[in-house]
Amino acid sequence: MTEMPYTPTPEEQDALRRIRDRLGPKGWVDDPETLAPWLIDSRNVYEGRCLGMAKPATTQEVSDILAIAYEAGIQIVPQGGNTSRVGGATPDPSGRQLLINLGRMNAVRDIDAANYTMTVEAGCILKDLQDKAESADRLFPLSLGAEGSCQIGGNLASNAGGINVLRYGNARDLVLGLEAVLPDGRVWNGLRRLRKDNTGYDLKQLFLGSEGTLCIITAAVLKLFPLPKERAAALVALSDLDAAVTLLEQARTASADALMSFELMPGFALDWAERHVEGAKQPFDTTYDWTVLLEIGGTRADGSAGQALEGLLERAYEDGHIVDAVLPQSEEQRSQIWFLREAIVDAQVREGAQVKHDVSVPVSRVPDFIRQANAAVIEMMPGIRPYPFGHVGDGNIHYNLSQPVDMAAADFATHREALQRRVHDVALSLDGSISAEHGIGLSKREEMLRCKSDVELETMRALKNLFDPKGLMNPGKTIPAARAETK
Ligand code: MLT
Ligand code: ZN
Numbered sequence: 001m002t003e004m005p006y007t008p009t010p011e012e013q014d015a016l017r018r019i020r021d022r023l024g025p026k027g028w029v030d031d032p033e034t035l036a037p038w039l040i041d042s043r044n045v046y047e048g049r050c051l052g053m054a055k056p057a058t059t060q061e062v063s064d065i066l067a068i069a070y071e072a073g074i075q076i077v078p079q080g081g082n083t084s085r086v087g088g089a090t091p092d093p094s095g096r097q098l099l100i101n102l103g104r105m106n107a108v109r110d111i112d113a114a115n116y117t118m119t120v121e122a123g124c125i126l127k128d129l130q131d132k133a134e135s136a137d138r139l140f141p142l143s144l145g146a147e148g149s150c151q152i153g154g155n156l157a158s159n160a161g162g163i164n165v166l167r168y169g170n171a172r173d174l175v176l177g178l179e180a181v182l183p184d185g186r187v188w189n190g191l192r193r194l195r196k197d198n199t200g201y202d203l204k205q206l207f208l209g210s211e212g213t214l215c216i217i218t219a220a221v222l223k224l225f226p227l228p229k230e231r232a233a234a235l236v237a238l239s240d241l242d243a244a245v246t247l248l249e250q251a252r253t254a255s256a257d258a259l260m261s262f263e264l265m266p267g268f269a270l271d272w273a274e275r276h277v278e279g280a281k282q283p284f285d286t287t288y289d290w291t292v293l294l295e296i297g298g299t300r301a302d303g304s305a306g307q308a309l310e311g312l313l314e315r316a317y318e319d320g321h322i323v324d325a326v327l328p329q330s331e332e333q334r335s336q337i338w339f340l341r342e343a344i345v346d347a348q349v350r351e352g353a354q355v356k357h358d359v360s361v362p363v364s365r366v367p368d369f370i371r372q373a374n375a376a377v378i379e380m381m382p383g384i385r386p387y388p389f390g391h392v393g394d395g396n397i398h399y400n401l402s403q404p405v406d407m408a409a410a411d412f413a414t415h416r417e418a419l420q421r422r423v424h425d426v427a428l429s430l431d432g433s434i435s436a437e438h439g440i441g442l443s444k445r446e447e448m449l450r451c452k453s454d455v456e457l458e459t460m461r462a463l464k465n466l467f468d469p470k471g472l473m474n475p476g477k478t479i480p481a482a483r484a485e486t487k
Helices: 010-023 032-039 059-072 126-135 152-157 203-207 242-254 267-276 304-318 331-349 363-380 409-414 416-429 454-467
Strands: 052-054 075-079 097-101 108-112 117-121 175-181 187-190 216-223 230-238 259-266 290-298 322-326 385-391 396-402
Touching: 010 052, 010 059, 032 052, 032 097, 059 075, 059 097, 059 175, 059 187, 059 216, 075 152, 108 126, 117 126, 117 152, 126 152, 152 216, 175 203, 187 203, 230 242, 230 304, 230 331, 242 259, 242 290, 242 304, 242 363, 259 267, 259 331, 267 290, 267 331, 290 304, 290 331, 304 322, 363 385, 363 396, 363 416, 396 416, 409 416
Parallel strands: 052 097, 075 097
Antiparallel strands: 108 117, 117 216, 175 187, 175 216, 230 290, 230 322, 259 290, 259 385, 385 396
16 A cells, blocks of 8 residues: 655645745755655665755855744755765655755865865765866865765765775864754854864764764865875785784884775675676785785885885795785776776675675774684675675674575675674674764664763763754654653
């Protein structure tokens, strides 16, 4: 039986009409076909409905929408490029929530090259911002698989990570100032371009990573860096897993800490990428157990980054930490190796059902984590195929699991929660986190009850209540209900 769509109350209808009038036709979407892709998350796990999608073009419009919605008690789901891996930007199935998509707020308001900053609006596509910074001979280092479609507002709201965190930090480390609209429509203009501003509580850090539950981020002042003048990359095969940590230490030293990326990939993931993803080519003749893609950024275009890398790899080969290496000789070859790294994510999807993880542990404990997690999941389900890869340079492993070849995908899915709990337990026992860069959203919300203390959760709820006393901002995301209420 098809469920009837939700009929808004007269008060809600009046509020929606005022919002539509305020935004005009370009700022309102309610045709089901256009809405459909925005109602499903990037992993096709969650599907919701909504009252419509508001597309404001200015901070004032965001403020006006929120003020109207607040008065009428309408729940809000903020959305950027809809690339969340944890269902953080998907409305619930009730049909009573209003989507606010920031895509039209896509201006770069200012680039101050001498101050190494760029002031941007929330709806700017991440890749466009990287390009914009580069055109001013600067680097904006946030870089991740979805960069061609994700928006900076979402990146900041979810404190995104990616492949350069090792050297430049997470999204929250790349922000000097923020502009945000509070649930009742008040605008907080914190667009300061200062590296030193020690004036009380740092509100922006509270809003960064709050996943749309406290406010809507509308603009930010981003930190820029000197643009690397050369990049030297290599794909190496390790002698064993422990060599990843040794090589990482040596690479940081040999490059004078100019190491930008250090990505771990199991050798068979390269084979899967070649098999399933057009254009992906695994460069080794053999399937090694473990490979690492590392990249050094040089501040001079004089080949010194390449020399540092070659020296490092020669020593690592002599010391027995690596057994093979491919060094791209052109920009095209370098892109191919990075394409392979990206391709392993899609390749796994083609190998059947998967259970994804995004854990972190102290870098020195990554090998122990992988070994212990492998033993745990194989004990639970012989035949399961662990597929751990990721940003080992900052301790963040996507400890993904692929179904046993002879198991039905639906059967595998019934074990999802138990497997996730077991993997999270291993990470927590090694002083790790259950979410390194993807956030909490819907998919990890209940795990917060197991990994956060009462004090931490109560403080989060108190803050939520302070900013959003009516509970209208991205309800149900990130913060679990109190333990007694979850029975
Ligand atoms: C990656 O590092 O490739 C991504 O975070 C993995 C993913 O999108 O699931
Ligand atoms: Zn990642």
